[in-house]
Amino acid sequence: MESPSIELGPVESSARGALLSEWLRRPHVARWWGEAEAALAWSPGEADGSGESFILHDQRPVGYVRWQRVLRCDLDAAGLHEVPDGAIDIDILIGEPELTGCGVGSRALSQLLERLWRDPSVPLAGMSASAANESALRAYEKAGFRRRRAYTDPRWGPMWLMIAERADDPTRSRAIDSPRSK
Numbered sequence: 001m002e003s004p005s006i007e008l009g010p011v012e013s014s015a016r017g018a019l020l021s022e023w024l025r026r027p028h029v030a031r032w033w034g035e036a037e038a039a040l041a042w043s044p045g046e047a048d049g050s051g052e053s054f055i056l057h058d059q060r061p062v063g064y065v066r067w068q069r070v071l072r073c074d075l076d077a078a079g080l081h082e083v084p085d086g087a088i089d090i091d092i093l094i095g096e097p098e099l100t101g102c103g104v105g106s107r108a109l110s111q112l113l114e115r116l117w118r119d120p121s122v123p124l125a126g127m128s129a130s131a132a133n134e135s136a137l138r139a140y141e142k143a144g145f146r147r148r149r150a151y152t153d154p155r156w157g158p159m160w161l162m163i164a165e166r167a168d169d170p171t172r173s174r175a176i177d178s179p180r181s182k
């Protein structure tokens, strides 16, 4: 049987609230995403380098991914001093529980990375995942992220910072392999 198509599609404002609030309240998502209100209130706005997409499975929205440039102050507050300016932070969810573990999340992330690398100002993309969120860690690795380092988030506990770098630029790897002294 042919594998389903996975695409990143526009987030229509008419569907956004209903779909996202349904997905964010489902236990398999709520456990890792925290308050639905904050996620619903977020919008890419005019900010440079940010965006959001529905994840389409055979054209049907089944998940959501958003990305934004990380603020230097947030990185420093989390002790992530080595992550360079301009880095993109990504959040993802597959809202339909029966479609988790089927490769949808990792395929969607691979497509997002391809899109992000078209912008030469993006040095790397990062994702944070709880050390207990095995399926997220595995999905991110399948999409090309690697575990950069473990840290402890005051709210979420032990976490992994996962990063992906543009494959065709060896100078980028050196940038992150030389942590700046605090």
Ligand SMILES: CC(C)(COP(=O)(O)OP(=O)(O)OC[C@H]1O[C@@H](n2cnc3c(N)ncnc32)[C@H](O)[C@@H]1OP(=O)(O)O)[C@@H](O)C(=O)NCCC(=O)NCCS
Binding pocket: 028, 029, 032, 033, 091, 092, 093, 094, 095, 099, 100, 101, 102, 103, 104, 105, 106, 107, 129, 133, 134, 135, 136, 138, 139, 142
């Ligand atoms: C995290 C998430 C986006 C991953 O998307 P996905 O479509 O389920 O991921 P994939 O199917 O591409 O990959 C998951 C991998 O983890 C594996 N996996 C699932 N449960 C696992 C577990 N308990 N231990 C180890 N591996 C596990 C799957 O087998 C699969 O690997 P494989 O293809 O090598 O078999 C999705 O599961 C999700 O939305 N979860 C709820 C919300 C969430 O956790 N969001 C991210 C954190 S904010």
